[in-house]
Amino acid sequence: MKGASSTLICKILSFLLLPVLCSSCSEEEGEKGFDIRGVWELQQMLTPTGHTYAYPEQGSTWMRIYTDTCCYICQIASAPNGTMVTPAGVCEYTFIEKGQNEVLYLQGNDVHPLTIINDSTMVIQDTGCKYTWALCRDFDQQRCNDIEHIVRFDAENPDLSSHRYVFSKAERQLQRANDWLSFMLLSFIVAFILFINFVYHLYQNKKRVEQELRRIEQERKSIPEPVRQAMDSVEAEFHKSEFYLSLRRRIANGERLKKDDWDAVDAHFKSVYPRFTGSLMSLHNMSQVEYQVCLLLKLNVTPSEIASVLCKDASSISTTRSRLYQKVFGKKGSSKDWDEFIHSL
Numbered sequence: 001m002k003g004a005s006s007t008l009i010c011k012i013l014s015f016l017l018l019p020v021l022c023s024s025c026s027e028e029e030g031e032k033g034f035d036i037r038g039v040w041e042l043q044q045m046l047t048p049t050g051h052t053y054a055y056p057e058q059g060s061t062w063m064r065i066y067t068d069t070c071c072y073i074c075q076i077a078s079a080p081n082g083t084m085v086t087p088a089g090v091c092e093y094t095f096i097e098k099g100q101n102e103v104l105y106l107q108g109n110d111v112h113p114l115t116i117i118n119d120s121t122m123v124i125q126d127t128g129c130k131y132t133w134a135l136c137r138d139f140d141q142q143r144c145n146d147i148e149h150i151v152r153f154d155a156e157n158p159d160l161s162s163h164r165y166v167f168s169k170a171e172r173q174l175q176r177a178n179d180w181l182s183f184m185l186l187s188f189i190v191a192f193i194l195f196i197n198f199v200y201h202l203y204q205n206k207k208r209v210e211q212e213l214r215r216i217e218q219e220r221k222s223i224p225e226p227v228r229q230a231m232d233s234v235e236a237e238f239h240k241s242e243f244y245l246s247l248r249r250r251i252a253n254g255e256r257l258k259k260d261d262w263d264a265v266d267a268h269f270k271s272v273y274p275r276f277t278g279s280l281m282s283l284h285n286m287s288q289v290e291y292q293v294c295l296l297l298k299l300n301v302t303p304s305e306i307a308s309v310l311c312k313d314a315s316s317i318s319t320t321r322s323r324l325y326q327k328v329f330g331k332k333g334s335s336k337d338w339d340e341f342i343h344s345l
Contacts, residue, residue: 034103034116036095039144040064040133041076043121048128062088064133065144065151069093071107072151085147085165087154143167206330212282213328219275220344238272244299251301254308262292269295276345283328293320297342303335 042062045053055061060077071093075086094106095114105114105124113125120135139147150165223231238244247265250257257265270277280286280294289310296306303321307314321335328341 033097034119034122036066036122037068038066039136039139040066040122041136043132043134046130046132063136063147065148066093067148072148074147074151079166081166083167085150085167087151087163087165090148090151090155209283209328209330212279216279216345234272238268239300241268243268247299248301251296251305251309256311257309265295265299269299273298273345279345284324286324290320290324293317294324294342297321297339298345 040063042055044055047053056078060075063074063076065072065074069092070090072090073088075088077084077086091108093108094104096104098104103114103116105112110126115123117123117132122133124131124133146167150163154163243264276298277291280291284290286294289312292310293306296309297303301309303317304314306312307317310317318335321338322333325333325335325338325341
């Protein structure tokens with residue numbers, strides 16, 4: 001019974017508090033604030049006598065650009081080939097939202113009643129007249145900066161005669177075209193520099209590989225005969241070892257090698273051919289598959305057996321070998337050319 005009573009009380013409280021909660025949410029949403037910053041155009045003026053004047057009037061209206069602290073005022077009119085701007089002054093303003101649609105708006109030293117109609121419409125009262133301003137999004141930031149500059153310049157030079165400035169459509173289009181051409185030229189220069197850098201690195205790498213090939217060849221030719229015989233003897237003993245014979249049987253049966261198997265092969269391989277891996281990697285930064293192909297070739301494994309062990313097509317193994325030859329020697333060669341090079345290391 002107590003549980004039922006508690007449930008009933010909770011439902012009643014929820015019913016009573018729901019409007020309050022909704023009201024609080026609405027107030028929070030409404031307190032996001034009205035942003036006066038931006039470009040505003042005069043839409044109409046209502047006089048104390050009740051006369052209404054709609055704008056633009058004869059192609060002319062007033063415009064205000066609000067920044068964080070300043071208001072730039074000017075008159076804009078349609079010109080045959082653009083927009084004419086007549087500066088009217090710049091002043092500081094203070095905009096304070098007091099809540100519940102109450103706004104304190106100070107322009108210079110004057111206080112003006114301001115009414116927010118919606119996010120893009122406001123009404124400012126001045127000397128008895130009500131001016132309706134609408135947010136305008138036709139002016140980009142660059143044009144706003146230009147207008148702010150000429151309005152401030154005009155205000156800072158009161159001794160000069162009033163000026164009118166025309167923003168030409170043709171000039172704007174030409175400026176956009178120039179900006180686009182500048183961007184394309186800069187992109188071309190950057191791309192050209194990157195290309196030259198790429199070619200330079202290719203050239204440097206080619207020279208390095210050529211020097212490394214000469215070093216390997218010279219090192220191979222300078223091996224003393226007793227050392228060469230000792231190396232051949234170590235290689236012959238390895239080919240007779242139980243590890244090598246077991247490996248060859250597994251490969252002949254098409255068995256795929258696991259990671260532990262590859263680690264063991266690599267360890268035995270480096271003990272028999274200690275310079276092979278270092279020399280090979282100095283010529284080309286090989287992938288794991290490319291290195292495994294070269295390792296098996298050195299162990300006298302046939303290309304068809306290599307394809308079976310690595311689960312690749314025979315054509316793929318052939319392509320890998322010919323591609324490696326081209327990368328290292330910088331010229332086209334057959335897969336057999338690469339095999340001969342591997343056996344010479």
